[in-house]
Amino acid sequence: MVGYFSKQTGETWPMIFRKEGRTVEIAHADVLANDSTGHVNMLLSGLGVGQTYLSTVRAxxxxxxxxxxxDDWTEETAPVSILYPPSKKLNACVRVLIDWLTEYLIANTSH
Incomplete structure (x- = not known):
């Protein structure tokens, strides 16, 4: 298995799969990466199977x-938050980015 770990804490992130109300958590991985590029490169190199976001590996x-x-098991989706400083009027560039990112995530994260 190819997994992820936190660069800040060293904590390994489990892979979580769901099917028909059943949840399976796999906490062990043979090799670990702390970023998606390294993780995908390990998968492409044949070091094992892993779980990642579809948008990361679609190509x-x-x-x-x-x-x-x-394919019939699903993974838990991580929430996405957009944070910006409060102001009376939202900067037009920020609004465009939020709209684009929202459309991109909707189009690229479905299974």
Whole structure:
């Protein structure tokens, strides 16, 4: 298994899968990465199977470099927050970024 760990705490993040009300958590990984680039490179190198965001590997899936397994199991989606300093009027550039990011995430995170 190829997993993630926190660079700040060293904590390993478990892989969580759900199917028909059942949850399976896999806490052990044989190799670990602390960023998505390293994680994907480990997967592409054949070091094992792992769980990551679809948007991170979509191009590799489309090219046939990676394949999905356990397709009928789902993973928990991480929340996304956009934070900016309070003001009476939202900067137009910030508004454009928020709108674009929202559309991008909706289009690229569905299963």
């Amino acid at each position: 590799h899936l489309d090219a046939g470099a990676l394949v999905r397994v356990l």
